[in-house]
Amino acid sequence: MLLGVGMVQVVTRDGFDLDRHALSQLSLGPWGFVQIANFLVTGALVIAAARRLRGVPGAVWGPRLLAGFGAGMLVAGVFVADPAFGFPVGTPGGPGSISWHGVLHTAGFTVAMVSWTAAMIVLARGDRARAAVCVTALVIAAGVATVPVLGSFGLRALVVSGVQLAALALLCAKALRAPAPSC
16 A cells, blocks of 8 residues: 555656655645555554464564554654655755654654564564565665665665565465464
8 A cells, every 4th residue: 555655646746756755755745645644554554464463473572563663654654754855846955954743754764664674583583484575575675775776765765665565465464374363
C-alpha cells in the first residue's frame, strides 16, 4: 500500500520530484492527507503483522522490533515533514527550516529504520528460510541506502521501503503456514 499510493502521488502531485524530495514531503499541501493516511494505515498494518509473528518459534524480540517499525511509521504520519527544496509548490528551493514536528517526523522515521534493521538481525536466527529472507533484505537495503550512484535519497528510500515491506510480507507468508499464536 505505502508504495502504490506513494507512486500514484509521485506522478500526480504538482512540483514533486523524486530526485529532490522524499516521500514524506507528500504529506504537505492540499492533498497531504493522502500520504498521512498512507503512513498511518501502513504503520497499523505493520503492527498487526508483528502481532501475527509473535508465535514464530525462536522469535521473541523480532516481532516487538517490527512493532517498533510500525510505531515509527505512525509517528512519521502524525508529525509531518517540513517543506523544502521547492515542495510544495511555492516553497523556497533550499533545505528550509526545521520545525518541532519535522524533528518528530524524523525521529519516527529513525525509529522505524533502526527497529526494522534490528528486527531483521534478530529474526535471522533460528530458521534457515527466515534467515535467508532477513539477511537478503538487510544486504539489499544497506546496498541501496548507502550507494549514492543509485539515485537520489528519495528514490533510494522508496526502494529500501519496498525491500522492507517485501521482507515483512515474506516473513508473514511463512508465519501464516504455522498455527496461530495463543493470545
